[in-house]
């Protein structure tokens with residue numbers, strides 16, 4: 001048989017179910033990637049994400065070429081490109097790993113339909129998650145809406161099955177290559193219509209594995225505390241790798257559990273808490289799978305305060321939030337980190353999201369879209385799930401009208417202000433605790449420290465205490 005392995009968000013060779021099956025079942029194998037032109041044109045994702053993806057593709061192409069199996073690529077409408085590749089190369093079967101985003105599901109349904117009409121088989125595999133939505137259900141077979149219940153069942157399933165990690169398939173070699181003209185170099189970001197950037201997190205499967213090894217040898221052992229401190233390297237920063245599949249979640253869980261099994265200074269709660277974050281990731285994937293309507297609006301029709309009316313004031317506040325010019329240093333540091341690097345610390349993501357929705361009263365969908373465009377780990381399921389959580393509209397949302405106090409959060413999680421100073425140079429000389437509320441400094445202090453409020457650094461664009469009271473009052477009114 002002649003097969004295509006259609007790479008999508010699984011840009012690696014190890015623990016790659018579609019590639020493994022193709023190498024086992026086919027005499028000849030063609031690895032293929034398709035640049036989705038309509039998606040590129042839509043600019044839903046931004047340059048950070050696209051550059052990271054290109055880095056991953058370069059790495060994949062290099063690894064495949066080293067094995068004598070070059071990566072072919074095409075650019076266009078994916079259904080048409082896959083169908084025409086299958087026709088042109090006289091393919092018997094197309095292999096891919098499943099994607100659960102509504103847009104991807106529709107694309108895959110169409111490809112499958114067209115290939116079936118041509119008599120071409122399709123084989124699809126679970127890959128992006130340890131357990132698919134149907135595998136972790138309630139006792140009555142319903143999708144789970146509470147993370148705690150989902151987590152309990154996820155772990156029970158893990159204990160019962162311990163899904164193995166597949167090695168790089170031995171058949172992934174030049175013996176399977178089809179004599180096609182050598183592929184052109186992977187296009188540049190510029191050629192795809194995006195700004196060229198060096199990804200802030202190194203791209204590709206090899207870098208993902210290095211990062212995982214470093215993390216399980218060190219920071220994972222202080223994760224419970226470290227994950228909440230944006231000034232330190234306390235979390236794995238593997239999210240872009242999970243997003244593009246340069247690391248499989250199975251590999252990550254096994255690596256963390258292996259670190260635990262080694263004993264020594266290993267802390268069980270730290271390791272298990274980290275794996276629980278991967279379970280959050282799967283929880284949101286299953287929410288998207290089971291309730292695809294979440295991409296179009298709130299999951300729950302709970303009465304929440306209405307967002308601010310469209311208009312100049314709303315636009316001014318939104319722009320200040322995007323630019324990191326709200327006058328709340330922790331919010332501004334986060335938004336500037338995002339713009340500069342394409343990544344933001346999880347604790348700070350929660351703070352800036354709460355601030356946008358509850359202090360500025362701007363619809364969470366605007367924040368969701370902005371994050372999609374800026375993040376290098378931009379992922380529909382995780383982004384939507386977390387924004388809905390922060391907006392108290394999600395399956396397992398932030399309870400009631402809980403509103404983060406940005407100053408208190410800042411004092412608790414960045415007590416010395418080191419994170420703020422890194423991203424807000426105008427506050428570089430301001431010591432803690434003044435750095436958390438620089439507008440409270442006297443005029444003399446502001447001048448002496450080079451942080452004149454209104455000149456070097458903005459005054460708060462809203463008063464948090466007042467904004468909170470307004471939000472709560474609107475919440476009460478909405479419930480009537």
Ligand SMILES: Cc1cc2nc3c(=O)[nH]c(=O)nc-3n(C[C@H](O)[C@H](O)[C@H](O)COP(=O)(O)OP(=O)(O)OC[C@H]3O[C@@H](n4cnc5c(N)ncnc54)[C@H](O)[C@@H]3O)c2cc1C
Nearest residue numbers: 235236237238239277278281346349377378379382383386
């Ligand atoms: C408003 C908002 C938007 C977000 N948007 C995204 C997004 O587009 N893409 C994305 O991958 N994550 C998103 N997250 C979740 C989280 O912030 C990132 O996954 C995390 O910061 C990545 O850092 P890390 O790899 O160091 O995580 P670690 O702390 O090392 O966690 C390990 C892995 O678990 C997963 N994970 C951790 N926290 C979460 C979470 N809350 N929800 C889902 N998965 C999680 C990630 O895959 C992460 O790489 C968002 C969070 C918020 C509050």
